[in-house]
Structures are given as C-alpha cells and as structure tokens.
Amino acid sequence: GQQLNQSPQSMFIQEGEDVSMNCTSSSIFNTWLWYKQDPGEGPVLLIALYKAGELTSNGRLTAQFGITRKDSFLNISASIPSDVGIYFCAGLNTGGFKTIFGAGTRLFVKA
Amino acid sequence: SAVISQKPSRDICQRGTSLTIQCQVDSQVTMMFWYRQQPGQSLTLIATANQGSEATYESGFVIDKFPISRPNLTFSTLTVSNMSPEDSSIYLCSAGGGRGDKNIQYFGAGTRLSVL
Numbered sequence: 001g002q003q004l005n006q007s008p009q010s011m012f013i014q015e016g017e018d019v020s021m022n023c024t025s026s027s028i029f030n031t032w033l034w035y036k037q038d039p040g041e042g043p044v045l046l047i048a049l050y051k052a053g054e055l056t057s058n059g060r061l062t063a064q065f066g067i068t069r070k071d072s073f074l075n076i077s078a079s080i081p082s083d084v085g086i087y088f089c090a091g092l093n094t095g096g097f098k099t100i101f102g103a104g105t106r107l108f109v110k111a
Numbered sequence: 112s113a114v115i116s117q118k119p120s121r122d123i124c125q126r127g128t129s130l131t132i133q134c135q136v137d138s139q140v141t142m143m144f145w146y147r148q149q150p151g152q153s154l155t156l157i158a159t160a161n162q163g164s165e166a167t168y169e170s171g172f173v174i175d176k177f178p179i180s181r182p183n184l185t186f187s188t189l190t191v192s193n194m195s196p197e198d199s200s201i202y203l204c205s206a207g208g209g210r211g212d213k214n215i216q217y218f219g220a221g222t223r224l225s226v227l
Contacts, residue, residue: 033215042203042218043154045112050213088153092214097142097207099216103153 002027006089006102013079014110021087021105022073029091032065032072033099037086046087047074079109113138113206117219124194124226131190132222134204139184141208144216145177148201157202160187194226 006023013019023032031050035043047058049065049072056063062075076083089102114137124130134143143160158166158179166179181187191198201223207216 031213031215035218040220040223042115042117042205042220045215045217048213048215086151090216097159097214099207101154106151 002091002100004089004091004100004102006105008105009103010106010108012108012110015079015081017079019076019079019083019107020073021089022071023089023091023102024071025091025100026070027091028069029093029100030069031092032063033090033092034061034063034072034074035088035090037088037104039085043086043088076107079107081109081111083107084109112215113140113217115204115206115217115219117204117222119222120220121223122225124224126195126226128194129190129192130194130224131188132202132204134187134189134206134219136185136206140206141184142206142214142216143181143187144205144207145179145187145189146203146205148203148221150201154203157189160189191224194224196226199224199226 004023004025034046037043047063052069053067054065060077086104088104090099092099116135145157146154156169157172158168160166160179160181162181178190201221203221204219205216207214
C-alpha cells in the first residue's frame with residue numbers, strides 16, 4: 001500500500017533555530033497536508049497544499065508541494081518553545097478519503 | 112473546518128470491561144474515522160465509520176473487538192470491548208468531507224485509555 005517516509009524522526013534544537021522536515025513517497029498525491037500534535041491533544045492542521053510546486057506560508061511555517069507530487073517539506077523559522085510537538089505529513093488523493101500519514105517528526109526546542 | 116468533540120477525554124478501566132467513546136462533529140460530514148495512537152507514535156487507522164452501514168475495518172482490527180456506530184452525519188461511537196492492558200492507547204476520532212473542506216480530516220482531542 002501507499003506509504004510516506006518522513007524524516008527526521010526527531011530533532012533537538014535551540015530556540016531561534018530554523019527547522020526543516022520532509023516527506024517522500026513512491027506514490028503520487030494530489031494533496032499534501034501538514035499537521036501538528038501538541039502533547040495531550042489531537043493533530044491540528046497547519047498547512048494544506050493542492051498543487052505541484054505550490055509554496056504556502058502560515059506565519060513562521062512554510063511548506064511546499066514537490067514538483068513530482070511525491071514529496072513535500074515543512075520549514076519552521078526562528079523556533080520557539082511552543083513549537084514542541086509531533087509534526088505529521090499526510091498525503092491524500094482527491095476523490096478518495098483515505099489519508100496516508102507519515103510516522104511523524106518529534107520536535108524538541110530548548111529555550 | 113469541522114470542530115470535533117470527543118469524550119471521555121481519558122479513562123482508566125479494568126481488564127475485561129468495555130468502553131464506548133463518543134465523537135460529535137459540529138457540521139455534517141461525509142466521512143468519520145477512528146484511529147489508535149501509542150504515545151509518541153504515529154496514527155494507525157482502525158476503521159472508517161460509514162453512515163447507515165457497517166464500518167470498514169483495516170487489517171488487524173475486527174468488529175467484535177471494536178464495534179462502531181454511525182447513526183447520522185455528525186455522530187459516531189467506538190467501543191473497545193473486553194479490554195486488556197494491550198488496549199491502553201490514545202483513540203482519536205476524525206471527520207472529513209464536509210462542505211468545502213476538500214476531504215481534509217480534522218481531529219478530536221483524543222481519548223486516553225489506560226487498562227489495568
């Protein structure tokens with residue numbers, strides 16, 4: 001079945017540093033999504049990407065939909081302690097409801 | 112986007128008992144899903160809750176263990192039956208296919224289950 005390879009698995013960074021994480025797949029997706037899960041909460045949608053090559057920002061977050069439609073990355077600039085959590089990428093094909101999730105990137109930010 | 116309310120938020124249960132988790136969406140949605148998540152791990156899809164018909168279960172999950180109801184377009188329940196300590200996990204409800212949301216899934220806050 002379809003799988004997403006998300007990396008890195010975890011990151012330990014200093015406050016103020018920039019962060020980059022990515023997701024790759026052997027399959028094409030029409031939509032790429034990035035979620036964040038805070039401790040004790042459910043995943044919350046951060047950014048949705050609908051078109052190959054699309055670059056979208058949400059505050060300090062920037063995500064891109066790869067040209068091949070098989071990958072996506074998420075960047076966080078000037079990290080702060082509240083960025084701590086698990087970041088999940090997800091791929092979805094329109095016309096279907098099944099969303100494929102990556103294994104997550106666990107981000108730890110040291111003040 | 113849809114707002115998902117899930118309850119209970121947490122519970123501690125005895126081995127052999129059953130727990131029913133409720134999921135309420137603030138708008139009509141086409142699809143509702145149930146996931147299991149071990150702390151710090153990724154999401155594992157248990158089943159798709161189909162309105163008015165039997166749920167569609169993923170490999171490794173069966174209806175006798177995880178019966179699901181979906182009586183209408185805004186509500187679903189998941190029951191964890193005959194629990195054992197191995198069922199201790201976070202259970203998440205999600206919903207998608209609402210008006211204008213392009214099939215994106217939105218999640219509840221989860222139910223943290225501990226089985227003694």
